[in-house]
Structure formats: C-alpha cells, structure tokens
Amino acid sequence: MDQQNSGEHQRIAGRDYNESTVVTSLRLYVTTRSSEKLDAESLDNERLFRYRFGIDVGREARSDVLQIKAAGRYTDRQIRWLIRSGQLKSNQTGSKLRNRSLMMLIAGVFFSAVAALFFASIIAQIHYSKHASDLLRLAGIAIALWCWYASTRFFWNLFMGPWFWTRPAA
Numbered sequence: 574m575d576q577q578n579s580g581e582h583q584r585i586a587g588r589d590y591n592e593s594t595v596v597t598s599l600r601l602y603v604t605t606r607s608s609e610k611l612d613a614e615s616l617d618n619e620r621l622f623r624y625r626f627g628i629d630v631g632r633e634a635r636s637d638v639l640q641i642k643a644a645g646r647y648t649d650r651q652i653r654w655l656i657r658s659g660q661l662k663s664n665q666t667g668s669k670l671r672n673r674s675l676m677m678l679i680a681g682v683f684f685s686a687v688a689a690l691f692f693a694s695i696i697a698q699i700h701y702s703k704h705a706s707d708l709l710r711l712a713g714i715a716i717a718l719w720c721w722y723a724s725t726r727f728f729w730n731l732f733m734g735p736w737f738w739t740r741p742a743a
Contacts (some may be wrong), residue, residue, distance in 0.1 A: 599624045608649075612639050623647050623739025628656055630663045637668035645670075651687045651738055673739045685725050691720035 596602045599621065603611060605738040618637055621627045626638060626649065637658065641661065642652050648670040660671050697714040 603656050612642070615639065626656065627662055630668070631665040633666055633670045634663045638663065641668065641670050645738070647659070647738065651734075654730045655735050658731050660735045660739060670739065673736050673738075677732050678736045681736070682727050684728045684732065688721060688724040688728065692717050694723075 603621075603625065606614075611621070611625065613627060616632065616639060619629065619635070622635050622638075628638075630638075631714070638652065641647070642649075647655070651659065653702075655670070656663065658677070660673065660677075662671060664668050693715045696714050699710055699717065702710065705713070
C-alpha cells in the first residue's frame with residue numbers, strides 16, 4: 574500500500590504504512606507552500622523562479638524581482654503581467670521597475686474602446702440578421718460578449734492594471 578501526503582512533513586501514520594511528502598509537479602509544490610518560503614527558494618532555484626514568473630535570469634536579477642515583489646506587495650500574477658507589459662525590465666545583471674507612463678493608461682482605454690466598438694458592431698449585425706434563428710442569434714451574441722470580455726480583460730492586464738499597480742503610495 575502506498576499513500577501520499579501533500580502536506581509538508583513526513584509522519585508515521587500507523588503500523589502498516591509510512592506517509593511521506595511526494596511532490597509530483599511544480600504546480601502542486603507552488604500551491605502547497607507559503608509565499609515567503611517560495612520567495613526564499615526561488616532565489617536559488619532558477620526552475621522554480623521561471624515557473625512562477627516566466628523569465629530566466631541570473632541570481633542578482635531574481636533577487637531584485639523578489640525585492641520589488643515584497644516592496645510593492647505584488648502577487649506572482651501581477652509580477653508576470655508587469656514583465657509582459659514591459660514595466661518590469663530584467664536582464665542577467667538586474668531588474669528594475671520602470672516609471673509608469675500615462676500613455677499606458679491611454680493605450681489601454683483606446684484599445685478597450687476599439688474592441689467595444691468592434692464587438693458592438695458584431696452584436697448589432699447578429700441581432701438584426703433576418704436569416705438566423707433566435708437560438709443562433711443568442712449563441713452569436715453570447716460568443717461576441719465573451720470575446721469582448723476576454724479582450725477587455727487582456728487590455729486591462731497588459732496596460733491599465735500595471736499603471737494602477739505601480740501608483741506611488743499616497
């Protein structure tokens with residue numbers, strides 16, 4: 574009989590078997606550890622750091638990213654989006670959080686407005702179509718609304734979110 578324990582410590586559970594921690598994937602490992610422990614381990618473990626933040630950089634840059642994360646109280650997800658948006662620049666020698674620009678917010682609002690107009694026109698075409706049944710219209714409108722939501726969320730995470738997240742403390 575083999576039993577796995579997804580907790581942190583090994584223990585003797587009874588007379589017939591021994592429970593031990595078996596980590597089968599990085600995903601399980603990341604979900605069962607505290608953020609503080611993961612930060613400490615990510616400094617020395619580049620595979621864990623790459624899994625958490627999506628970049629492969631040297632130890633100095635990993636240390637800088639973890640300091641920025643702690644100072645700004647960012648989540649792993651926010652750090653990934655800061656990297657994708659270009660607000661957090663990293664190379665092998667270090668990482669730096671760029672000054673926020675109002676152009677990021679303006680670009681996010683512009684792209685969201687263009688997406689809203691695009692999907693509104695699609696919804697209008699579907700709604701006023703005389704050749705589609707009511708069920709087909711409803712399905713088309715639902716798909717267009719979902720696509721609009723997904724695109725707006727993408728633009729929020731890429732442009733507007735990082736602008737708000739990097740606001741100076743009041």
